[in-house]
Amino acid sequence: MLFEAPNPDQQLWDCALRLLSRRDHSRRELAQKLRQRQFDAELIELALDKLERQQWLSDSRFAVVQVRQHVFRKHGPLRIRAELQRKGVTQVEIELALEAEAPDWFELALACYRSRFAFAERLDIKERARRVRYLQSRGFTSDHVRYALETPPE
Template identity: 40%
Template sequence: MVNISVLRMAAMNLLAMREHSRAELHKKLSQRFDNHPGVDDALNQLAADGLQSDSRFAEAFTRMRFRQGKGPRRVTQELSERGITGSLAQTALWEQELDWFDLCLNTRARRFGEQAPTDLKEKARQIRFLQYRGFDSEQIRYALDGQSQ
């Protein structure tokens, strides 16, 4: 029979590998233990003990995606897919010392070189790439024109 301590240990094993959001842990544990009714209790205990934190997950996830060259819109979408929405996602995005404008500029330069695009077709291609990466229009304008916000 599965009890809370077994669920807690399974969750702790997942957390030992990387930070997880509560929603991710709930999904994984529910799949593994056939929607056991004690999953929520185990997750509540982990949160109360400080072993699982959605805010810590959101901050770590945001830093990881920033290092990968992903923009704030893409990161927000991915956080939402992992159960982090609203103010928690915004806090993770904007209260850290992350320069999204500089990241957009560097991401464009890494992909297309330092030279700014000269024709409209190439400029449109670079804009689409940066939009896909999750940057907003101000950040893209900064990366393409070198202009400040």
């Protein structure tokens, strides 16, 4: 019995679908993963175009899902934007995804702060700076951080 050599187009297509079956990817992210697997750049672009036409690959859907996941993990808007930009999502799609989710960033910062730190009546400079750095590393703006630190417990 003779085996045919696998068709590179079909291998690429199968690999792309396998990756997308696990989770959504941005176009840039999927292209990068396919390049790492040594597929031809032109074939990759053709496959990505076909996936987008069939709506199996969508940067806008990817952005919405990513925003939702980051909000669930109590990440702020700065971190979410940076992460999506790094993955190749356009600024317009990022803003639309953030508007679609539309969390109250101040309350999210407060929830993040309270889940990490116990209330303290007074904080010394070092401890306050540590708490500020924590919230900033989570992607919250200085206004969100100030709100979280200055809101008294219920």
